[in-house]
Amino acid sequence: xxxxxxxxxxxxxxxxxxxxxxxxxxxxxxxxxxxxxxxxxxxxxxxxxxxxxxxxxxxxxxxxxxxxxxxxxxxxxxxxxxxxxxxxxxxxxxxxxxxxxxxxxxxxxxxxxxxxxxxxxxxxxxxxxxxxxxxxxxxxxxxxxxxxxxxxxxxxxxxxxxxxxxxxxxxxxxxxxxxxxxxxxxxxxxxxxxxxxxxxxxxxxxxxxxxxxxxxxxxxxxxxxxxxxxxxxxxxxxxxxxxxxxxx
Numbered sequence: 001x002x003x004x005x006x007x008x009x010x011x012x013x014x015x016x017x018x019x020x021x022x023x024x025x026x027x028x029x030x031x032x033x034x035x036x037x038x039x040x041x042x043x044x045x046x047x048x049x050x051x052x053x054x055x056x057x058x059x060x061x062x063x064x065x066x067x068x069x070x071x072x073x074x075x076x077x078x079x080x081x082x083x084x085x086x087x088x089x090x091x092x093x094x095x096x097x098x099x100x101x102x103x104x105x106x107x108x109x110x111x112x113x114x115x116x117x118x119x120x121x122x123x124x125x126x127x128x129x130x131x132x133x134x135x136x137x138x139x140x141x142x143x144x145x146x147x148x149x150x151x152x153x154x155x156x157x158x159x160x161x162x163x164x165x166x167x168x169x170x171x172x173x174x175x176x177x178x179x180x181x182x183x184x185x186x187x188x189x190x191x192x193x194x195x196x197x198x199x200x201x202x203x204x205x206x207x208x209x210x211x212x213x214x215x216x217x218x219x220x221x222x223x224x225x226x227x228x229x230x231x232x233x234x235x236x237x238x239x240x241x242x243x244x245x246x247x248x
């Protein structure tokens with residue numbers, strides 16, 4: 001599979017470039033990064049998708065939300081599928097993604113880890129079984145992460161809400177907030193150091209607690225998931241997909 005790596009100079013871009021070297025069936029034919037030094041790479045790196053001339057089978061994006069317009073424009077123009085691994089998109093961004101997905105296969109996920117997406121399924125099952133439990137989500141990431149809560153925390157929140165649609169998120173608590181309401185679901189963000197990613201979902205009942213937890217020990221798990229998603233996407237028709245489709 002021939003890959004265009006968007007965000008090639010970022011932490012996840014560099015990790016993905018290294019990961020691809022362990023997969024001889026894949027090759028990065030070009031990178032796109034507005035701020036990267038092209039001399040650091042063994043493939044051409046451009047500051048804009050407008051300058052890419054190489055043919056590719058898929059785009060893998062680990063960049064920033066501001067790059068989305070260029071990615072979608074290129075994907076639609078060239079008919080190239082794209083795996084969107086960036087988080088922090090707003091409603092206008094999501095509208096643009098849905099419009100592009102009508103003509104080209106796109107996959108978007110707040111977390112590319114196979115383990116995390118299994119955790120999402122387990123949260124749904126626990127929410128069904130543990131009716132009435134107070135649910136709290138705690139996510140932890142490195143101090144450079146710009147958005148909060150994490151895309152993964154939002155995935156876990158939405159998983160619980162699919163089973164209990166009355167749940168209303170409360171993002172942190174401070175001051176005299178009063179008694180916890182049954183429909184609350186707490187979402188808490190921790191930032192510090194070099195934490196790759198930790199997510200914990202607590203189902204708290206009278207006299208017992210069930211905790212579901214995932215911890216990423218290396219950024220490579222996200223790159224491996226992105227490659228798996230890309231392999232799935234190049235054989236799929238136009239549409240918007242998630243990692244749950246890949247795992248199926």
